[in-house]
Each structure stands twice: as structure tokens, then as C-alpha cells.
Amino acid sequence: MIEIKDLHKSYKMGSNALHVLKGINFSVEEGELVAIMGSSGSGKSTLLNILGMLDELDEGSYTLDGVPIKNLNETKAAQYRNKFLGFIFQSFNLINYKSAAENVALPLYYQKVGRKERHDKALKYLEQVGLKQWSSHLPSELSGGQKQRVAIARAMAAEPKVLLADEPTGALDSKTSYEVMDLIQKINDAGNTILIVTHEPDIADMCKRIVHLKDGVIVEDKVIDQVRAQQYV
Amino acid sequence: MFDRDIWQEIIYSIKNNKLRTFLTGFSVGWGIFILVLLLASVNGMQNGFYLQFNDDATNSIFVRSGSTTKAYGGFEANRKIQFKNNDIDYIRKSFPEDLEYISARYYANTTARYKSETGSYSVQAVEPEYQIIEKTIVTDGRYININDLVSKAKVAVIGRKVKEDLFDTEDAIGKFVEFNGLPFRVIGIFTDDGDDNAERSIYAPLSTYQSIYGNTDYIDNIALTYNPNYDLTKALSFSNRLENLFKRRYKVSPEDQSGIRVWNYAEAFSDISSFTSVLNAIGIVVGLLILIAGIVGIGNIMVFTVKERTKEIGIRKALGAEPGQIIKLVILESVFITAMSGFIGLFFAWIILAIVGPNIQSPAFANPSVDFSTVFTATIILVVAGVFAGLIPAMKAANIKPIVALRDK
Numbered sequence: 001m002i003e004i005k006d007l008h009k010s011y012k013m014g015s016n017a018l019h020v021l022k023g024i025n026f027s028v029e030e031g032e033l034v035a036i037m038g039s040s041g042s043g044k045s046t047l048l049n050i051l052g053m054l055d056e057l058d059e060g061s062y063t064l065d066g067v068p069i070k071n072l073n074e075t076k077a078a079q080y081r082n083k084f085l086g087f088i089f090q091s092f093n094l095i096n097y098k099s100a101a102e103n104v105a106l107p108l109y110y111q112k113v114g115r116k117e118r119h120d121k122a123l124k125y126l127e128q129v130g131l132k133q134w135s136s137h138l139p140s141e142l143s144g145g146q147k148q149r150v151a152i153a154r155a156m157a158a159e160p161k162v163l164l165a166d167e168p169t170g171a172l173d174s175k176t177s178y179e180v181m182d183l184i185q186k187i188n189d190a191g192n193t194i195l196i197v198t199h200e201p202d203i204a205d206m207c208k209r210i211v212h213l214k215d216g217v218i219v220e221d222k223v224i225d226q227v228r229a230q231q232y233v
Numbered sequence: 234m235f236d237r238d239i240w241q242e243i244i245y246s247i248k249n250n251k252l253r254t255f256l257t258g259f260s261v262g263w264g265i266f267i268l269v270l271l272l273a274s275v276n277g278m279q280n281g282f283y284l285q286f287n288d289d290a291t292n293s294i295f296v297r298s299g300s301t302t303k304a305y306g307g308f309e310a311n312r313k314i315q316f317k318n319n320d321i322d323y324i325r326k327s328f329p330e331d332l333e334y335i336s337a338r339y340y341a342n343t344t345a346r347y348k349s350e351t352g353s354y355s356v357q358a359v360e361p362e363y364q365i366i367e368k369t370i371v372t373d374g375r376y377i378n379i380n381d382l383v384s385k386a387k388v389a390v391i392g393r394k395v396k397e398d399l400f401d402t403e404d405a406i407g408k409f410v411e412f413n414g415l416p417f418r419v420i421g422i423f424t425d426d427g428d429d430n431a432e433r434s435i436y437a438p439l440s441t442y443q444s445i446y447g448n449t450d451y452i453d454n455i456a457l458t459y460n461p462n463y464d465l466t467k468a469l470s471f472s473n474r475l476e477n478l479f480k481r482r483y484k485v486s487p488e489d490q491s492g493i494r495v496w497n498y499a500e501a502f503s504d505i506s507s508f509t510s511v512l513n514a515i516g517i518v519v520g521l522l523i524l525i526a527g528i529v530g531i532g533n534i535m536v537f538t539v540k541e542r543t544k545e546i547g548i549r550k551a552l553g554a555e556p557g558q559i560i561k562l563v564i565l566e567s568v569f570i571t572a573m574s575g576f577i578g579l580f581f582a583w584i585i586l587a588i589v590g591p592n593i594q595s596p597a598f599a600n601p602s603v604d605f606s607t608v609f610t611a612t613i614i615l616v617v618a619g620v621f622a623g624l625i626p627a628m629k630a631a632n633i634k635p636i637v638a639l640r641d642k
Contacts (some may be wrong), residue, residue, distance in 0.1 A: 054551065054636040075555045076629070081635075082553020093548045097245045102238075109238055111551040158553070 001065055001161060001193050002028040008059035020046045022216040024060070028162075028195065033188040033226070035204035036197045037166055038213035045166065047213065050198045052085055052164050053077045063067065065161045082110050086155030092147040094129055094139040100126060101135040102149045107158035125153040127178035129183060145176035152183060156192070162188070163194040175232075181206045182229035202227075243566045244540055257534045258570050261527030261618070262578030265611055268520025269582035269603050275516050277593070277601030279509040287510050292333070292463070293366050294472050295496040296455040296479060305486035314483050316493050318443075318450040321360075325455065327478060331471045337362035337452035339442050343412040343435070347399040354395055356412070356435045358442035359456075366456045373423035374406045381420075381438040384590055388441075390421040390434035412437075415445065429566075445598070466497040491607055528571070528618045535567050535626035550635035560627040567623025575615035579608065 003030055006090050007024040010017045011053075020043045038044040049055035050062065053069060062069045064104060065083055072080065086107075094103045100107075104122035113121070126132045129149040139147055148168060168184070169177035188194050188208075196207060204210050205227045212220035247254050298314035312355065321337050339358035344351060363369075364376045371390065381388050381608070389410065395420075396405045409416040417437065425431035443449050459471050477487070478496040485492035547558055590601050 049636055075557065078550060078553050078555040081551060087551050091542070093551075095545055095548065097249075098241075106549070109551045110549075110555070110558070115237065130504070218247070225427070 001030045002026070002195075004060065004064040005034040005109075007047075007050065007057055007062065009043075009050060009057055010057070016066045020216055021050075021070075024216075026211065026218060026221075028193060030193050032187070033185070033194050033208045034196070035207035035210045036195060036213060037199060037201075037204050038121060038198065039209055041215075042213040043216040044197050044213045046166055046168060048166055048195070051162075051195065052087060053081050060088055078110075083105055084161045086158060086163045088148070088151050088155045088163060088168045090167035090170040090203075092151045092171070094140070094143075094150060094154075095148055095226065099136050099138055100131060100153075103139070103150055103159050105152060106172045111158060111232065121157060122153070125152070125157050128156070129153045137194040143176075144172050145179055148172060148176075148180050149174050149183060152180070152187070160192065165194065165196045167198055168196060169198070169200065174202075177203065178232040182233050183224070204232050205219055239565060242562060243569055246566055250534065250538065253534050254570060257527070257530035258340060258577075261524065261571055261574040262581075262614070264520065264524030264527040265575040265615070266292075266582045267491070267523050267578055267579035268517070269607065269611065270511065270585065271516035271520050272607055273582070273586050273590075273601040273603050276603070277590070278512065279400045279505075279599045280600045281598040282505045282509065284637065291502055292461050292468065292496055293458045294475065295349045296409065296457070296475065297494045297496065297630055298429045298454065298483075299491045299494065300490035300518060301485055301489055303486040303492075305489065308484055312492075314485065316452045316455060318452060320452070320455060320479075320482075323482070324455070324475070324516030327343050329472070330473065331463075331474075332525060333458040333460055333558045334362040334365050335455065335457040336360040336366060337439055337440055338363070338454050338456055339451070340453050341442055341446065345395065345399060345435070346411040349615070350401075351399045352395065354392075354433055354435050355517065356389075356437055356442065358437050358439045360439050360465045363436070363456060363501075365457035366458050368633070369423045369425070371423050374419070376421055376423075382440050385440045385444050386438060387415060387417045388420045388438065389417040390423055390436040392420055392434050393424045394421060394429060394432040395435060396422050434492070442614035465499055465503050466584030468497060472497040492579075510606060512578045519601075524614070524618065527574070528622045530623035531558050531567055531571050531574075531619065532625060534621050535563060536629065538628040539563060539565070539633075540625045546630050546633045547635045562625035563630050564620055564623035567626070568619030572615045575611065575618075579611060 004024055004026040007021055007026075008019070009021040011020040032103075036044045036047060046055065050057050055071065064080075066085075067080070069080065095106070097105070100110060101119060101122040102143070104125055105118040108118040108121055123135055126135050131146060131149055131151055131153070133198065134142060134146065139150070149214065152168075167186060167228070169180055185195060185206060194201070198204055205224065207224070207228050208226050209219070209223045211218055285557075289345065298316050300366045301308070301310050301312045301314065304310045316337070321335055324335060325332060341356045341358065342353065343356050344353050357363075359377065360382060361376065361378050364371070369376065369390075374388055374390070374392070378386065380386070384514050389412070391399075391405065391410070399405070399410060400408070405422060406417050410419055411417070412435075421434070423436070439452070443451070459468055472495050476493065476592065479485075479493045479495070480487055481490070484494060546554075549559065586601055586603065593601065
């Protein structure tokens with residue numbers, strides 16, 4: 001599903017360049033649930049940005065579902081993001097004047113799906129995250145956990161190839177975190193490929209594979225026995 | 234364009250910045266308000282000017298006689314010049330190319346009586362072609378024709394006011410009215426736009442009046458129209474030739490401005506036209522300058538809006554919004570604010586014109602109004618202005634990197 005070869009990325013900071021990613025080789029198969037771990041400055045966010053087509057790689061290659069991701073213009077990148085990727089953010093990033101259903105429907109809007117169909121699909125995904133009865137509520141009327149579940153529904157609405165989650169539980173207490181992880185595990189059980197960036201070991205343990213980043217290189221890449229979040233809920 | 238989601242967002246954005254939107258929108262509304270009022274005022278002046286002239290065909294020339302002020306050709310000064318019937322034939326023969334219509338005029342006053350009603354009116358004794366020169370509209374019956382002239386018939390075409398005075402609601406056509414005791418048959422009734430005084434006069438055949446008053450061939454002055462294909466230069470050249478010819482014919486000094494006067498409407502008309510078009514241009518320039526201030530304001534508010542919504546735009550782009558869609562959103566909002574403000578300004582200007590306009594009674598100012606083309610032009614200006622105001626902020630918005638939505642925690 002994801003194939004990264006010899007990926008390099010550096011940022012210019014004034015006169016000297018900061019080499020953030022120093023040759024990453026990494027691949028993800030369909031249906032995997034991968035945690036990308038590392039302390040701050042390890043390059044995990046940069047890696048996620050590149051995976052999310054929010055940033056461009058300097059060297060190496062990135063193939064997503066067989067499509068080489070290279071030299072995309074803004075429009076093309078937007079179309080690819082819409083088609084291939086679903087984003088889940090730490091701070092949820094819901095649009096605050098749109099109802100839960102409208103937020104979920106937003107990626108479909110950019111796919112030029114008709115209004116009625118958009119709404120139906122949004123309700124379907126809200127039902128999957130258990131928030132159908134909250135569909136007409138504004139984000140301000142939802143709890144943190146509910147907001148993240150709406151965001152997950154939104155990420156799934158466009159039926160992307162890969163879900164990218166950047167610290168999805170970073171702003172939640174542990175009980176809510178486990179609820180969200182339980183949901184993510186269930187979505188993964190249904191066959192969706194998910195990448196989670198986190199620095200919390202207990203969250204990483206709930207994935208099926210942990211990739212450890214340190215100083216821009218992968219220091220550890222292991223398959224683990226998944227801890228089910230269900231038992232903590 | 235008629236996408237509900239886009240409008241929802243625009244309305245949200247405006248709602249969130251009510252005061253700011255109002256203040257900047259006000260400046261655009263104000264600009265359009267002033268632009269429209271200025272144009273309407275110029276239009277009012279133009280109407281006022283034209284109203285002074287619209288009695289007559291715009292290609293008309295009037296030749297009048299007076300008393301000489303200079304001794305010339307063996308004659309002393311203060312000689313009265315008197316035109317005669319043969320002057321008409323003379324002009325006809327001298328300027329067959331230039332001339333369109335021509336008529337002599339002879340003025341008299343009369344006391345008219347029908348049954349118990351009487352009134353005092355001016356009579357213009359004219360020839361049939363005078364109807365076209367004066368643009369007289371005959372609403373009932375007919376105008377004087379050549380038979381009336383040949384037979385010196387005692388017939389009259391009376392103004393609408395004269396008819397009202399003497400006949401009230403009674404049918405006047407075919408009835409006999411006494412003019413200073415002589416019975417004249419009413420053959421027609423005429424109206425004149427916007428000038429009640431003109432409707433208090435009477436037309437009669439020239440020959441009839443000449444025979445009644447001393448059996449003369451005297452005429453007071455000559456009205457004519459020139460070839461309607463003539464432009465201003467040709468028209469002026471014609472009236473100059475006419476003036477020179479008449480001065481020679483009556484032995485009036487070429488420098489004498491009072492013995493014979495040739496009054497060419499084309500000249501006055503072109504003066505007024507250029508005057509009002511300059512005023513118009515000034516109005517447009519001043520209005521547009523004020524409008525520019527408003528447009529800069531709109532651009533300003535859009536820059537703020539985009540800045541405030543940076544994160545949201547980043548999220549949208551992460552979710553798959555293309556730059557074009559973001560640009561469309563910002564520009565539509567800008568056009569919407571600009572157009573709404575502009576139309577409100579237009580509306581208020583229109584109300585003021587509707588209230589004040591009809592109450593202005595001044596000969597030089599009439600019916601100040603904006604026509605459809607002004608409204609149409611203003612609309613185009615507003616939409617274009619809105620696009621321009623939104624362009625820079627929209628580009629800014631489109632360039633927002635979605636990465637900021639992720640980074641900003």
C-alpha cells in the first residue's frame with residue numbers, strides 16, 4: 001500500500017540545513033495498523049507530512065497504492081489527498097460552524113458528490129462511530145472524544161486507502177483515548193490501513209506494528225501482539 | 234456559483250464580522266450612492282437643457298430681423314429690416330441642397346371667443362412645413378395644409394390649453410371661434426411636451442393673416458431646417474452662408490449683429506452636449522475614485538478574513554480542497570459584499586431621486602434619474618470591483634499550506 005525508499009528530507013534554517021529524515025525505507029501493507037513512535041525532533045511528524053502529501057520529499061521515492069507521489073502541483077496534491085488519504089488530527093480540526101454531519105460530508109463535497117448523497121453517507125459514517133443522533137450538533141456542543149470520533153468519521157467518509165492519524169489521542173484523557181483507540185482498532189479490523197503517529201507507548205501497543213524513529217532513521221520496526229482497547233473501555 | 238455550501242460559508246463569514254463588513258461595505262455603498270447621484274444630477278441638467286429646446290427640431294435655424302446698428306451700403310443706422318414672402322422663395326432657390334423644410338412666421342395676438350368663453354392668445358401664422366420644424370404634435374384633426382394657404386382659409390389649429398379654456402370638454406373640431414370678431418374654423422388641436430405656454434397659442438395660415446392685417450407680404454421671421462445628414466461643421470457653414478447672403482440682400486454690415494440674426498440650434502446644442510458630457514465624465518471619475526476607496530476597504534477585510542481562517546483553509550486543503558475552490562470561495566464572498574453594499578447604495582440613491590426628483594422645479598434641471606444602462610454599468614463595475622478586491626486575498630488563501638493545519642496545535 002505504502003512504499004518508501006531511501007527517503008531524505010531537510011529544511012533550510014538560515015544558512016545551515018537541518019537534515020530531518022536521513023534515508024527512510026519503509027512499507028505498509030493493506031490492512032496494517034502501524035504506530036510511528038519517536039521523541040520530538042525524531043522526524044515522525046515530517047514523515048507523516050510527507051506521507052500525507054502535505055510536504056515534499058527531497059530524495060527517494062514514495063509510492064501510494066501503486067501511484068508514484070512526485071512533483072505534484074497543488075491541485076493534483078489536493079485531489080490525491082482527497083482520494084487516497086484520510087486525516088485525523090490531535091486537535092480534531094473540525095470546522096466550528098458546520099454541524100457534525102456537514103463536517104463529515106466535507107471531503108465528499110470536494111469529491112463533488114451531490115448534497116443528498118453526501119448527507120446520507122455522512123450519517124452512515126456517524127452511525128459507525130456511534131454519533132448518529134449527534135449529527136446536527138455543532139462541534140462546540142460535543143465532548144473531546146465525540147469530536148475525535150466525528151473527525152474519524154470525516155477521515156473515513158471519502159473512503160481513502162490510508163488513514164493518517166497525528167497524535168489522535170493527544171488531547172484526550174486516557175479513558176476517552178481508549179475509546180478512540182477501540183474505534184480505530186475496529187475500523188482496522190474492517191480492513192482499513194491506518195498509520196498513527198504517537199509518543200504514548202500504551203497507544204502504540206494497541207497497534208499491530210511499531211516503527212521507532214530516532215534522529216531521522218528507523219531504529220526499530222517490529223510486529224507486536226495487539227493490546228485490545230476494548231478491555232479498558 | 235449557486236452552491237449552498239459556499240453561500241453558507243459566506244454568510245457565516247459575514248455574520249462573524251458584522252461590524253467590519255458593515256463599515257467596509259458602507260464605503261462601497263457610499264461610492265455608488267455618490268456616483269449615481271452625480272450621474273443623475275448631470276442627467277437632470279441635461280434634461281433641463283434639452284427641455285428648453287425640444288420644441289424644435291434639433292437641426293433648425295431661425296432667421297430674425299431687427300434694426301441695424303451700423304451705417305452700411307449708403308444706409309443710415311437704425312434702419313428696420315423687414316422680411317417678405319419672396320425671401321422664402323429666395324432661400325429655397327439659393328440653397329436647394331442644404332434646405333430641408335422652411336416656413337415663414339407672422340405673429341399676432343388675438344382675443345378668441347367661443348360662445349361665452351373668451352381668452353387672449355398669441356397667433357402664429359405659418360406655412361404647412363412649420364409643423365415639422367416646430368415638432369408640433371396634432372392630437373386631433375389636422376395641421377394647416379397648402380389648400381388653406383392658397384385659399385386663405387380662416388382656419389386654426391389651437392393648443393390643448395386653448396381648447397380647454399374655450400371648449401372645456403366639448404368637441405372643438407369643426408366649430409367656429411371668433412378671433413377679434415372674425416370666425417375661424419378649428420381644424421386641429423396640438424400638444425407640446427412639457428411646455429404649457431406653448432399650448433396657449435394658435436396656428437393659422439400665413440396668407441390668411443397677411444390678408445386680414447393689411448394685405449401685406451410682410452413676415453416676422455423665417456424658420457427652417459437643414460439637411461439632417463449635416464454634421465455640426467456643415468450646419469455651421471450653411472448658417473454662415475445664409476447669414477452672409479441675407480446681410481448682402483438687405484445691405485446690412487457683415488459686422489452688424491442686430492440687423493439680421495441667424496440662430497442655429499446645432500451650435501447651442503453642441504455646446505450643451507459637450508458641456509454635459511464633460512460634467513458626466515467628471516461625475517464618473519469622482520464617483521469611481523470614491524468607489525476605489527471602498528474597494529480597497531473590501532480587499533482589506535478579505536485579507537483579514539483569510540488570515541483569520543488560515544487554519545480552516547488548511548484543514549480544507551488537507552481534506553482535498555483544490556486551490557481553485559478556495560479562490561472561488563474568497564472571490565465570491567468579496568463580490569457578494571461589494572455587490573450587496575453597492576446595491577444598497579444604489580437603492581438609497583434611487584429613493585432620494587424618487588422623492589426629490591419630481592419636486593425640483595427649475596428650468597435648468599428636470600427629472601434627474603438613472604436609466605437602466607447606468608444601473609447595468611454600476612452592476613458590472615461592482616462585480617469587477619469585487620473580483621479585484623478579492624483577488625489578492627484569494628491568492629493568499631490559495632497559497633496557504635495545509636501543513637499549518639497540522640502544525641498548529
